[in-house]
Amino acid sequence: MTAINEVTDLSREGEIALITLNSPPVNALSAKVRDGLAEAFRQAIADREAKAIVLICEGKTFIAGADITEFGKPPKGTSLLDLEDIIEGAPKPVIAAIHGTALGGGLEVALCAHYRVAVPSARCGLPEVNIGLLPGAGGTQRLPRIVGPEMALDMVTSGRHVPAKQSLEVGLVDELAPEEQLRDAAIAFTRKVVAENRPLRKVRDSNEKVEAARGHPEIFANFRKENARRFRGLKAPENNIQCIEAAVNLPFEQGLKEERRLFVELFQDSQSRAQQYVFFAEREVWKIPDVPPDTPTIPVNKVGIVGAGTMGGGIAMNFANAGIPVTLVEAKQEALDRGLSVIRRNYENTAKKGRMTAADVEKRMSLLKGSMALEDLADSDLVIEAVFENMDIKKEVFGKLDQIVKPGAVLATNTSYLDTDEIASATKRPESVIGLHFFSPANVMRLLEVVRADKTSKPVVATSMQIAKKIGKIAALVGVCPGFVGNRMLAQRQREAQKLVMEGAMPWDVDRVLYDFGFPMGPFQMSDLAGLDIGWSKESSKGATIREVLCEMDRRGQKTGAGFYDYDENRNAKPSPVTAKIIEDFRAKSGTNVRQISDEEILERCIYPTINEGAKILEEGKAIRASDIDVVWINGYGWPKYRGGPMWYGDLIGLDKVLGRMREWQAQMGDVFAPSKLLEQLVTDGKAFTRPK
Ligand code: 3HC
Ligand code: NAI
Numbered sequence: 001m002t003a004i005n006e007v008t009d010l011s012r013e014g015e016i017a018l019i020t021l022n023s024p025p026v027n028a029l030s031a032k033v034r035d036g037l038a039e040a041f042r043q044a045i046a047d048r049e050a051k052a053i054v055l056i057c058e059g060k061t062f063i064a065g066a067d068i069t070e071f072g073k074p075p076k077g078t079s080l081l082d083l084e085d086i087i088e089g090a091p092k093p094v095i096a097a098i099h100g101t102a103l104g105g106g107l108e109v110a111l112c113a114h115y116r117v118a119v120p121s122a123r124c125g126l127p128e129v130n131i132g133l134l135p136g137a138g139g140t141q142r143l144p145r146i147v148g149p150e151m152a153l154d155m156v157t158s159g160r161h162v163p164a165k166q167s168l169e170v171g172l173v174d175e176l177a178p179e180e181q182l183r184d185a186a187i188a189f190t191r192k193v194v195a196e197n198r199p200l201r202k203v204r205d206s207n208e209k210v211e212a213a214r215g216h217p218e219i220f221a222n223f224r225k226e227n228a229r230r231f232r233g234l235k236a237p238e239n240n241i242q243c244i245e246a247a248v249n250l251p252f253e254q255g256l257k258e259e260r261r262l263f264v265e266l267f268q269d270s271q272s273r274a275q276q277y278v279f280f281a282e283r284e285v286w287k288i289p290d291v292p293p294d295t296p297t298i299p300v301n302k303v304g305i306v307g308a309g310t311m312g313g314g315i316a317m318n319f320a321n322a323g324i325p326v327t328l329v330e331a332k333q334e335a336l337d338r339g340l341s342v343i344r345r346n347y348e349n350t351a352k353k354g355r356m357t358a359a360d361v362e363k364r365m366s367l368l369k370g371s372m373a374l375e376d377l378a379d380s381d382l383v384i385e386a387v388f389e390n391m392d393i394k395k396e397v398f399g400k401l402d403q404i405v406k407p408g409a410v411l412a413t414n415t416s417y418l419d420t421d422e423i424a425s426a427t428k429r430p431e432s433v434i435g436l437h438f439f440s441p442a443n444v445m446r447l448l449e450v451v452r453a454d455k456t457s458k459p460v461v462a463t464s465m466q467i468a469k470k471i472g473k474i475a476a477l478v479g480v481c482p483g484f485v486g487n488r489m490l491a492q493r494q495r496e497a498q499k500l501v502m503e504g505a506m507p508w509d510v511d512r513v514l515y516d517f518g519f520p521m522g523p524f525q526m527s528d529l530a531g532l533d534i535g536w537s538k539e540s541s542k543g544a545t546i547r548e549v550l551c552e553m554d555r556r557g558q559k560t561g562a563g564f565y566d567y568d569e570n571r572n573a574k575p576s577p578v579t580a581k582i583i584e585d586f587r588a589k590s591g592t593n594v595r596q597i598s599d600e601e602i603l604e605r606c607i608y609p610t611i612n613e614g615a616k617i618l619e620e621g622k623a624i625r626a627s628d629i630d631v632v633w634i635n636g637y638g639w640p641k642y643r644g645g646p647m648w649y650g651d652l653i654g655l656d657k658v659l660g661r662m663r664e665w666q667a668q669m670g671d672v673f674a675p676s677k678l679l680e681q682l683v684t685d686g687k688a689f690t691r692p693k
Helices: 031-046 080-088 105-110 127-131 139-147 149-158 164-170 182-195 208-213 218-226 236-249 252-267 270-284 310-321 333-352 358-366 391-404 420-424 458-470 486-503 507-517 523-530 546-552 577-590 599-619 626-636 646-653 655-669 677-685
Strands: 002-005 008-013 016-021 052-057 094-098 101-103 115-118 123-125 303-306 326-329 368-371 382-385 410-413 433-438 447-452 474-479 565-567 573-575
Touching (some): 002 031, 031 052, 094 105, 094 182, 105 123, 123 164, 127 236, 127 270, 149 208, 236 252, 303 310, 310 326, 310 333, 310 433, 333 358, 333 368, 358 368, 391 410, 410 458, 433 458, 447 458, 447 626, 458 474, 486 523, 486 599, 507 523, 523 565, 546 577, 573 577, 646 655
Parallel strands (some): 016 052, 052 094, 094 115, 101 123, 303 382, 447 474
Antiparallel strands (some): 008 016, 565 573
16 A cells, blocks of 8 residues: 555555545545545556556545635645546546545546446535535536436536435446445456456547437526526526536537636635635534533433424424424413324425325324323423413423423523523523524424523533434524524614614515515515514504504404515515505604615615624624524525625625714614624724634
């Protein structure tokens, strides 16, 4: 065995040269890796005794792509395209042996090999679109030559990982190897290739599938049309599509040039920088400085949930989906029956759409047990309270749980706004109490705010983060304050949206501006969807706000066919003259000076105070990092990922600009716009929330 460099080894098994790459954590194609591989291939090619070459990786995966940390830095070492030329141009067969994931540049390298062998658990994909890019090392030109343009379009625009079995069916992989025996199986396969004198198969020369699609522009037109909603606002999907079009319409070398041009275009755009930032932010968010990875955790094999309403039911589904049994405790039998039947209906709807079998439905339902007695939660490892948002009720529940549940269990509350410290004080074990703030619908939304109270112990924090991962959530650790991170910032936007309406904008103007910014919907559409009567009661309603008047008129949102908007039978929204009249009356009554409000002002008034509040949250230590706040907004509030999150966006547009506007508005409209100290400090120091300037 020869060590080529720190990450690459070259050895020989009889007449087969074996190049082994070992660059943890994911064998990304850093300069070191590219240099090591290029040299190893050169030597293996020069070795007269070697009749063929196998490329295999150590660790958990085959090459998972280019090294994203190198992006934006001056290029160093062998280029990926030069490395690929060496591999594809080798005068002897090259076989890629794949385990884990062959992703992005990793799959592009494998596509330059003449044959590919993979274990059944391996997956192949070109996920560059998820970081705002396209496969820039020939992937868009080679992939459609193997799988055809239709499947290539799907793969490059979704970034999905194709399982080995399907990869074999579509020709991405030539043979499956038994699990854990990849090395031996790849060598055996390679011996066969040598013995049978199989040709040096180059994907670039295989034109049949792309030629068949030539002269059929409708393939692309239809694809764009069908996916327009999914791709809204994003630049990368379109450039990826154009690359596949180029593969169909141009000779290989020209296609490569077009791929390069479209890659550079994306690479220089702020969208891809935002998406790369989000990629790392979503990994960083799990790291808690004072709770190291070796912190002991509590095994969670049994979960109890108190309250089977909107949230309790959705939360229960998360655990059942992960195979963890749940006991749901309710105060009223009919609420329990309703809760369980809603869960069943949700699962059955999923089954109807073909995303689950009838047996899966029964299996998950069998993990859910209903009860009317908190005593049934005695042996739970984790209990999540999701009863009404009322401090007295919550404290009563926690007082009882303290008496009943075994010592050491995690006691969590799903409160949206209430003080977690006060809830914890209802127990004699505040160290076991934490907030687990799920978002609605809890079985769908990826975000979980983990709320660390004053006395919460480190193992309880570590256990909460671990269980979040297990149920497929992305968790951000936040501190106790009203609304925590997400809702506290959202309150700023809601307040400004309402004020803008009083000053002269219409709800549909505000919604349009935020929709065009990239949110799935604006604040008024969101209120109509959630129901305007949340927290409203007929008895105490005094017609004091636009919302109260709408509720009194039974315009309570989509569910009643009208709210801020009018809805047709298909729930299509139309601006409502009734709402417009109510607004007009309110404006007249309040005597505000109604004026024309530009789209730019709407956007700034909704977004800048949100960023400012994020800065206050950081200043108070209620979030660990600015990037955690961005993770919250992207995964819980529909902030467009290609705009990086509010804090990143603040950096992009310039914190001096945000601060300038906050000061201006503070002078005009008062202290709700008071800038955060941190924001002022950063501007003074010429620094940013998320990146050093
Ligand atoms: N570059 C640099 N670092 C990477 C990386 C990459 N491509 N992929 C993963 N990492 C790092 C992560 O940041 C993380 O670091 P940390 O431990 O310090 O936080 C570590 O590797 C482990 O990653 P995960 O926590 O994500 O590990 P998982 O086991 O959950 O997932 C994975 C592994 C499926 C490979 C996942 O990391 C992944 O999807 N990676 C990105 C793949 C990708 O986007 N590839 C395309 C890159 S762009 C490209 O190739 C351009 C080319 O076309 C020219
Ligand atoms: P909900 O009203 O739909 O459900 C509450 C359920 O708790 C009811 O079924 C009720 O019968 C039951 N309950 C009340 N007291 C009980 C007791 N002592 N023992 C057992 N069960 C009891 O309310 P929802 O929307 O599910 O909210 C629950 C909690 O989740 C609240 O704290 C809320 O703030 C929070 N939350 C709500 C979100 C939402 O969008 N609805 C989002 C995130 C958090």
